[in-house]
Amino acid sequence: MVHDMSYNTVSNVIATWEKVRQVKDYEHVVGTQLFQKFFASTPNAMTVFGFPKGSDPSSKDSLENPRFVKKAKWFIRVFIQMIERSLDMLGPDSELLTEILLELGQRHVRYGVDTSYYPAMGKVLLVVLDDVLDEKTFTPQVRKDWEEVYTALYTDMIEGHNMVNV
Template identity: 55%
Template sequence: MVADMSYSTVSNVIDTWEEIRRTENYEEVVGTALFLKFFNLEPEAKIIFGFKDNNDLEDLAKSRRFIKHAKYFIQMIDKALGMLGPDIELLTEILLELGQKHVSYGVRPEYFPSMGRALIHAIQSILDESRFTPDVKDSWVEVYGALSYDMIRAQKL
């Protein structure tokens, strides 16, 4: 699935990601926005990440463990995006392994669409409105869909 993406789709994502990376503390900023949105969409998923279901999101966002995980997740996104061109086969293998690991964490396939919506929300919150065009949004949706497809597929193996 990852290998089927067009050059313009990948280019849109890489270009906007480079803009995002210029944001001060981008890993924390994007990761925090992403996980706050994700936990808003899937409150019960907080338990998978080691947080209590009744944790207030604002308090949660201040915890070192939350920030550490948010930053780590964005670092993984960064690495995956860096592999979209030349290392596509290796990326697919890594995603399959990662998908299998996530089964043991209790991550359910139905969480992936919510994580995608949270990622789009986080990106949109950073990029200027004129830069986050419908075409750019569609590119991000396609890339996230392809990346998550391999992880979901691995969960079913």
């Protein structure tokens, strides 16, 4: 659960996200990398977003397809907002955050999201953070802190997801 994290862990994650926000056009840069790397690592997730099986999120044809671009922008915006809102609520609002994540997990069942997608996105997020942050910022300890925070977030979402399946 998100309320079981130390102050240092939360502080490190929030501070590094502030560094991400300093990247020029960070929502697009980070979001696009997340989108492409997630679908490259989890191609079966693309069908949840309405793409035909076997679509390539990095191909020129896909990137210029208006339907693809619209979905990509939506995915990017929603995911980046979810990260930012979650980080804003860590600490004093963590119990409320847990409730929101449980509900969000329940909602994702309707979208056809598989619980394996949550940790897959976490792995991709770490890769992207490593790509956009320098090694002085994204240290092994900070990486561990991000793993802990994101795991807590998706664990609550999976718990909500599983409530629907019971």
